[in-house]
Amino acid sequence: MQQVTIEDIRAAADRIRGSVLRTPLIPAGWGDPERPLWIKPESLQAVGAFKVRGAFNAIAALDDDTRARGVVAYSSGNHAQAVAYAASRWGIAAHIVMPEETPNVKVAATREWGATVVLCGAGERERVAARLVTETGGVLIPPFDHPDVIAGQGTIGLEIAEDLPDVETVLIPVSGGGLASGIGTALRALCPRARVIGVEPELAADTAEALRVGHRVDWPIQDRNRTIADGLRSQPSELTFDHLRRVLDDLITVSENDIRAASRELALRAHLVAEPSGAVALAAYRSTATPRGRTVIVLSGGNVEPALMAEILVG
Amino acid sequence: MQQVTIEDIRAAADRIRGSVLRTPLIPAGWGDPERPLWIKPESLQAVGAFKVRGAFNAIAALDDDTRARGVVAYSSGNHAQAVAYAASRWGIAAHIVMPEETPNVKVAATREWGATVVLCGAGERERVAARLVTETGGVLIPPFDHPDVIAGQGTIGLEIAEDLPDVETVLIPVSGGGLASGIGTALRALCPRARVIGVEPELAADTAEALRVGHRVDWPIQDRNRTIADGLRSQPSELTFDHLRRVLDDLITVSENDIRAASRELALRAHLVAEPSGAVALAAYRSTATPRGRTVIVLSGGNVEPALMAEILVG
Numbered sequence: 343m344q345q346v347t348i349e350d351i352r353a354a355a356d357r358i359r360g361s362v363l364r365t366p367l368i369p370a371g372w373g374d375p376e377r378p379l380w381i382k383p384e385s386l387q388a389v390g391a392f393k394v395r396g397a398f399n400a401i402a403a404l405d406d407d408t409r410a411r412g413v414v415a416y417s418s419g420n421h422a423q424a425v426a427y428a429a430s431r432w433g434i435a436a437h438i439v440m441p442e443e444t445p446n447v448k449v450a451a452t453r454e455w456g457a458t459v460v461l462c463g464a465g466e467r468e469r470v471a472a473r474l475v476t477e478t479g480g481v482l483i484p485p486f487d488h489p490d491v492i493a494g495q496g497t498i499g500l501e502i503a504e505d506l507p508d509v510e511t512v513l514i515p516v517s518g519g520g521l522a523s524g525i526g527t528a529l530r531a532l533c534p535r536a537r538v539i540g541v542e543p544e545l546a547a548d549t550a551e552a553l554r555v556g557h558r559v560d561w562p563i564q565d566r567n568r569t570i571a572d573g574l575r576s577q578p579s580e581l582t583f584d585h586l587r588r589v590l591d592d593l594i595t596v597s598e599n600d601i602r603a604a605s606r607e608l609a610l611r612a613h614l615v616a617e618p619s620g621a622v623a624l625a626a627y628r629s630t631a632t633p634r635g636r637t638v639i640v641l642s643g644g645n646v647e648p649a650l651m652a653e654i655l656v657g
Numbered sequence: 658m659q660q661v662t663i664e665d666i667r668a669a670a671d672r673i674r675g676s677v678l679r680t681p682l683i684p685a686g687w688g689d690p691e692r693p694l695w696i697k698p699e700s701l702q703a704v705g706a707f708k709v710r711g712a713f714n715a716i717a718a719l720d721d722d723t724r725a726r727g728v729v730a731y732s733s734g735n736h737a738q739a740v741a742y743a744a745s746r747w748g749i750a751a752h753i754v755m756p757e758e759t760p761n762v763k764v765a766a767t768r769e770w771g772a773t774v775v776l777c778g779a780g781e782r783e784r785v786a787a788r789l790v791t792e793t794g795g796v797l798i799p800p801f802d803h804p805d806v807i808a809g810q811g812t813i814g815l816e817i818a819e820d821l822p823d824v825e826t827v828l829i830p831v832s833g834g835g836l837a838s839g840i841g842t843a844l845r846a847l848c849p850r851a852r853v854i855g856v857e858p859e860l861a862a863d864t865a866e867a868l869r870v871g872h873r874v875d876w877p878i879q880d881r882n883r884t885i886a887d888g889l890r891s892q893p894s895e896l897t898f899d900h901l902r903r904v905l906d907d908l909i910t911v912s913e914n915d916i917r918a919a920s921r922e923l924a925l926r927a928h929l930v931a932e933p934s935g936a937v938a939l940a941a942y943r944s945t946a947t948p949r950g951r952t953v954i955v956l957s958g959g960n961v962e963p964a965l966m967a968e969i970l971v972g
Contacts, residue, residue: 388685613705
């Protein structure tokens with residue numbers, strides 16, 4: 343299977359420059375002295391999540407005629423806003439298929455970037471998206487299962503290597519695996535001595551199991567849906583699992599309580615709003631399983647319902 | 658009266674480099690299209706507020722023998738942690754006088770940076786600080802009434818000018834006035850066409866009145882204490898008022914409801930935790946009094962009690 347290379351990631355960095363925020367690496371003086379801590383806050387992206395990197399790169403990599411026909415995506419989460427935002431930067435049409443039960447605030451945010459939102463029934467979204475591709479001639483932008491998306495997310499790894507070349511540990515949330523595949527690929531090339539560690543909720547730890555048994559495993563969606571980390575309920579594709587197997591040194595799982603505590607700690611000590619999925623890397627950092635040394639956590643996103651964030655803050 | 662110059666601010670930037678975070682200027686795509694918006698998030702500093710710039714510069718500017726005797730400060734707020742942090746970076750002693758009623762979490766945070774906290778009764782803090790200066794030989798670091806503190810805060814203006822040289826409006830919270838004096842001085846020199854606008858809560862609008870009448874006015878502390886923006890209850894000194902009169906184009910006042918709404922908007926759209934005092938510039942941005950054009954808001958700090966932040970989030 344064709345793997346994404348550091349050259350692909352460098353090309354992605356050239357494409358997204360000026361349109362996607364180059365996030366700072368923020369030193370957190372309140373970390374454990376044995377594990378000096380830096381935060382990579384992808385929550386500061388215009389759409390509140392790293393997804394904009396992959397979406398923008400995938401659209402930028404299209405040839406002009408193809409791109410002009412617009413794009414299609416299905417997502418109830420951060421990928422929806424990311425594709426809508428990237429399409430708006432290119433001035434092209436975006437059709438985003440979202441389940442009818444998607445919270446209004448997410449539908450509104452996607453529409454605010456100029457996208458056409460098409461609501462659909464449960465289990466219908468892939469069929470509806472396929473119809474839109476046929477009708478509009480647009481290109482489907484997948485949330486993780488595409489080399490250009492992986493390469494886009496990998497630009498985070500490029501930036502970590504530039505800002506902290508002697509990093510020793512990088513902790514990355516794992517869901518569909520595009521983020522960890524991209525960052526891991528960049529770090530393997532640029533910081534070969536750094537440990538690249540994935541993080542999953544215990545309640546959606548399919549990749550932890552898959553890495554143990556050496557092949558992908560399927561956890562029922564009703565099981566994965568139990569975690570508060572609603573962005574981490576996907577499973578790797580063949581393409582991303584093939585990357586993860588090669589680039590991850592380890593995968594740490596964290597409890598629901600650890601995730602809530604980490605989100606609270608990020609708000610009160612780093613003054614960054616993290617959605618539960620975005621806080622798992624700090625939860626893993628607080629785990630005794632994490633090695634010593636200079637550590638970067640990837641805060642993948644900050645889109646959280648206000649009532650849930652309020653509940654997390656008061657503990 | 659001797660005013661701080663752009664050369665003082667450049668010297669401060671050299672002194673604080675590497676010890677104080679050079680914060681990014683974050684484009685906020687969700688701003689008003691007629692007023693493209695950027696956020697300067699000083700909440701990302703290690704102590705959660707801009708105060709570390711002035712404190713660090715004031716300590717760095719001391720001669721080695723004087724600095725070695727340590728520093729003293731009195732504060733119940735962000736200045737306490739800022740001086741404690743800066744002293745810890747220099748490896749010198751810090752004695753911080755705090756009122757007995759200071760929330761435990763702030764006392765603990767100050768101690769975490771290695772400072773000795775001296776609790777005192779109401780109205781006692783200046784006397785206790787003076788005694789500590791005599792006893793320890795340490796230097797008093799004031800929160801705003803000092804040229805080196807103003808020059809340190811001014812480095813924010815230097816960074817804004819570097820990152821967005823064609824900025825048209827900059828909105829800055831005003832309390833004791835050190836922040837706005839410093840930033841305004843930098844912008845007058847580097848971006849002479851930018852409008853520099855102070856922001857105060859309506860309930861602590863002594864500087865708005867002072868600028869109208871042309872001299873400092875004294876609002877009773879019980880009046881100023883009514884605002885939720887607990888970091889904006891101080892009043893300018895002669896030194897800072899003299900700067901403000903020269904560098905501010907205008908001063909906008911905002912209501913308590915506007916401040917809460919702005920803090921909520923920063924959390925949900927920018928994914929940044931702002932204390933109420935840190936949110937007033939966004940409140941002013943949302944006011945019809947604000948001119949059009951490329952606008953920077955200074956988010957001055959993010960240290961907020963979790964229960965209050967939770968209350969703000971659920972509206």
